[in-house]
Amino acid sequence: MPTGVAIRDARAQLFQAAERVLLRDGPNALTSRAVTTEAGCAKGVLHRHFADFDAFLAELVREHIAGIDARATALRDAAGTGTVAGNLTGALTGLFGSVAVAIVALITSRDELRTRLRRTTPTGVPMLTEASGALASYLTAERELGRIAADADVDTLAPTLIGATHLLFADRDGTRPDAGAVHKIVTAVIAGVAQEPPR
CATH class of the missing domain: 1.10.10.60 (Homeodomain-like)
Known part of the structure; x- marks a missing residue:
């Protein structure tokens, strides 16, 4: 051209x-x-x-992190509505779209990209860390509303949900897992703290 x-x-x-x-x-x-x-x-x-290719990739990832921030607000606003398991299932299914899963693979495969992203995400895997924070914020709101047990450790529940769901979606070349598979994971993880009957 x-x-x-x-x-x-x-x-x-x-x-x-x-x-x-x-x-x-x-x-x-x-x-x-x-x-x-x-x-x-x-x-x-x-x-x-962009200064170089890794700067370009870092901005690509940050664009997706900004999308997670927007989803986090919507999820937090959903506290007290629907069911906790349903809200988490919807959030996790939306989070792990094909592009997001591919970007996590990109982050884990490029050392220089991870180094650049450490400036804004100092711990964990960028994108997954922000997503975990979004779930923890939502679960905290549900705990305050009494739909999650008062002693629930949301800072452990959130990354557990992220990790288990990521494993479900990672390295899929064929059909994406459906909401039912995600819901099964969610209900298993929150079974001990949910204060409402699962649907």
């Missing part, structure tokens, strides 16, 4: 291209050339917007 051709919203276009490459070919295939080829633009476009 000629280098003088402007593209609209280059960052978004590059992020979308990276996600397509990641989903189709996996983290090892994700290079700056693969992204710009997929986006249909010159390689220099990426470097005009």
